[in-house]
Amino acid sequence: MSYEKARETAGFIKAKYDKEIKIAVVLGSGLGAFADEVENAVKIPYEEIPNFARSTVEGHAGRLILGEIEGVSVAVQQGRFHYYEGYDISQVVFPVRTFGLLGVKSLILTNAAGSVNTDFKQGSLMLIRDHINLMGINPLRGKNDERFGVRFPDMTEVYSLEYQEIVIAESKKMAQEKAVRRETETGKKQTANYFLRRGVYCGLSGPSYETPSEIRL
Known part of the structure; x- marks a missing residue:
């Protein structure tokens, strides 16, 4: 979808919300209740947002929530x-491109997924x-619009190492507490259960789950 459409949506x-948005969060299946934490x-x-697609999957409310968490403006x-x-891939990523035009610099992505690591429960x-x-x-396939970004983006650190260290430290703190x-x-000595796992996410088109052979691969 075009830069002009993203600018229209932004x-x-x-x-609707004139504060500078610092962070955008995309909620996956089972995490919709997090939106209740947003203040103001x-x-x-x-369906009211120009150029936005619609969520058709059960458990996805289909709303954009703008407000604050701990005093930080979020979308x-x-x-x-x-x-x-059935959406075109440009429609799927369109909200993220819109967030970029809103000045968002940090994006938190969440989802529910299966694991091929049998150690994960x-x-x-x-x-x-x-x-x-x-x-x-x-x-990014197709003609590149430099207003969105460069033709060949560096993928070395797609997931911020700084943010990962923060998440790891906070998870350890929670486990210890x-x-x-x-x-x-x-009244008995307890050992902290460090619950956070780390791994590599494999993106597949869906909607079918993976076959046993695909999992072994």
């Missing part, structure tokens, strides 16, 4: 668009350190 959002929230259904996508819903929290694109398509609470409650 202008619409700015008219402005809630806009996707929260409560539900996203998937390639397997259902409900495990994994921090993505890198990804492998197995979708057979790239959203939980161990202290349990020790106080039980």
Whole structure:
């Protein structure tokens, strides 16, 4: 989708919320309730936003939430668009390009996914350190518009090492605090359970799950 359409959408959002947005968050399946943490929230259904697609997957509310968390202005996508819903890949990534025109510098992506690592249990929290694109398509394919970015972007550090260190430190702190609470409650020495996992995300087009052979691959 064109730069002009992204600029139109960014202008619409700015008219609804005039503060400078610092961080954008895309909520995946099961995480929609996080949007309730946004203070002074402005809630806009996707169908009211020019050029936005619609969320058709169960559990994706289909709203853009604008407001503050801990005093920081954020944009929260409560539900996203998937390639397997039949949308063109340019429609899928369109919100992120719009966030860029709004001045967003930090993007937090979340999702629910299966794991091929048998050490991971259902409900495990994994921090993505890198990804492998197995979708057979790239959203940057086609004529490049330099107003969005360079033709050949550097993918060396797609996932901020600085932010990863913050997440790791906070997860350890949470685990230690939980161990202290349990020790106080039980009177027995507790070992901190460091619950955070790290891994590489493999992107596939869906909507079918992977076959056993694909998993072994």
